[in-house]
Amino acid sequence: MPIAARSFLYAVNPTTAVATITLNRPERLNALTFEVYAELRDTFRALDSEPGVRAIVLTGAGRGFCSGGDVEDIIGALFSRDARGLREFTRMTCDVILNMRRCRRPIVAALNGTVAGAGAVIAAACDFRIAAESAKIAFLFVRVGLSGADMGASWLLPRLVGLGPATEMLMTGEFTEARRAFEIGLYHRVVQQERVLAEATELAEKLARGPGDAIAVTKRALDDEAHLDLERALAYEADVQAGLMEHPDYREAYEAFRAKREPRFRR
Numbered sequence: 001m002p003i004a005a006r007s008f009l010y011a012v013n014p015t016t017a018v019a020t021i022t023l024n025r026p027e028r029l030n031a032l033t034f035e036v037y038a039e040l041r042d043t044f045r046a047l048d049s050e051p052g053v054r055a056i057v058l059t060g061a062g063r064g065f066c067s068g069g070d071v072e073d074i075i076g077a078l079f080s081r082d083a084r085g086l087r088e089f090t091r092m093t094c095d096v097i098l099n100m101r102r103c104r105r106p107i108v109a110a111l112n113g114t115v116a117g118a119g120a121v122i123a124a125a126c127d128f129r130i131a132a133e134s135a136k137i138a139f140l141f142v143r144v145g146l147s148g149a150d151m152g153a154s155w156l157l158p159r160l161v162g163l164g165p166a167t168e169m170l171m172t173g174e175f176t177e178a179r180r181a182f183e184i185g186l187y188h189r190v191v192q193q194e195r196v197l198a199e200a201t202e203l204a205e206k207l208a209r210g211p212g213d214a215i216a217v218t219k220r221a222l223d224d225e226a227h228l229d230l231e232r233a234l235a236y237e238a239d240v241q242a243g244l245m246e247h248p249d250y251r252e253a254y255e256a257f258r259a260k261r262e263p264r265f266r267r
Contacts, residue, residue, distance in 0.1 A: 003046055006264060007036045009061070010043070014029050017054040017267065018204045019047065019105075026062025031070035032118055034077075037092055040122075044099035047238070054266045055104070057200050058126060060119075068117020075144070079144045088202035090150075093118065097152045100125040104216035111135040116175075120152040124160060124186070127219060128198040131187040136175045143173035151258070154179035159226065186266035188203055212247040 003010055009022035021043065024169030027107045041137055047053055069075055078086060087263050100107060100122070109126035115137040123129055123137065139157070141150045148154065161184045162250045168254040169176060193258035207215060217240050244250060247264045256263035 003043055003050060005039060005043065007033065007039045012053060014052060016205045017052055018057060018201060019050070019055075020054045020057045020201070022057070022120055023058075023060040023066055026060070026064070028070060029064035029067035029114055029116075029243060030060040030062070030119070031073070033073040034089075034233050035072050037096060041092060041096045041099055046105050047105055048099070048103045050105075053105060054212050055204040056105050056203045056232045057197070058107055058111055058122070059197055059200065060112055060149050061113065062113070063134070064113035065109070065111045065115045065135060066117075067114055067120025076245045080245060091190045093151050097121060097125045097156075101219075104212075104219065106204070106209070106215055106219065108200045111137075111187070112196050112203050118151060118210045119263045121153045121156065124153065124156040128200075128203060129187045130191065130196055130203065131178050131181065131195045132191050132196045133178050133190055134180075134193060135178045135190075135196075137178075137181055137186065138173060138175040140173045140235075142171060148173065157186075209265070210252070211247075211263075213247055213266075214249060 011018045013129045025031060044203060047056060072106060107126040108128040108130065109123045111123060111131040111132050113130055115123050115135055117140040119138045120137050139148055139153055142148045157170060165184045178187060178190045182190045189199065225236060228236060252265060253263045
């Protein structure tokens with residue numbers, strides 16, 4: 001069943017097989033509501049196997065990517081929930097991140113402006129981050145009396161930037177400018193504002209032309225091997241690589257090399 005979005009914009013380019021999700025509350029810097037969280041969770045779960053989609057771009061409308069949870073629609077509303085209701089909410093937010101990481105399609109974030117709170121964790125959960133010069137980023141949770149370890153931030157961030165910078169960002173909640181985020185490895189590229197979406201889309205299109213199953217296995221290995229020792233990691237990689245050697249894309253890459261042409265991987 002095709003994906004039908006209500007709380008954000010969703011479009012697929014049938015020629016490139018790239019889906020674009022645009023958070024669409026620009027007047028609130030694309031702050032998240034309960035509905036947006038739930039729909040993002042469900043959409044990324046569906047995109048794991050959505051026909052005609054081989055890569056995803058995630059961006060925001062207006063001058064910001066995402067400012068986190070909406071102060072009134074979420075933060076204020078949470079005071080009326082009991083312990084069970086609070087746990088249901090935090091599990092839902094974590095499921096957004098889990099479904100992003102379990103989605104076999106590569107996800108490219110086009111960070112068009114401010115990236116804060118839950119928006120920062122969502123950006124960190126993407127496979128690539130292309131940022132505008134205005135895209136300062138902050139994991140704000142401690143500044144509102146909550147743990148910086150929210151939505152998987154304490155798992156994701158140290159693996160991206162190292163323990164030292166991650167500790168500073170999560171414990172202070174302060175903003176990091178885009179250039180600094182690039183220097184520590186959090187952003188892959190920092191480009192001019194008007195080029196953010198185009199560069200992110202170009203990267204997504206390149207990934208979409210690649211061997212989808214091989215990219216999916218690579219994405220899964222980057223997460224799954226985090227808890228393995230070297231011996232078990234090598235055994236895991238030996239198994240999955242042997243499996244891919246029987247895949248039609250491996251033969252196609254070989255034939256394309258011999259014919260001096262670009263490979264046409266299975267769509």
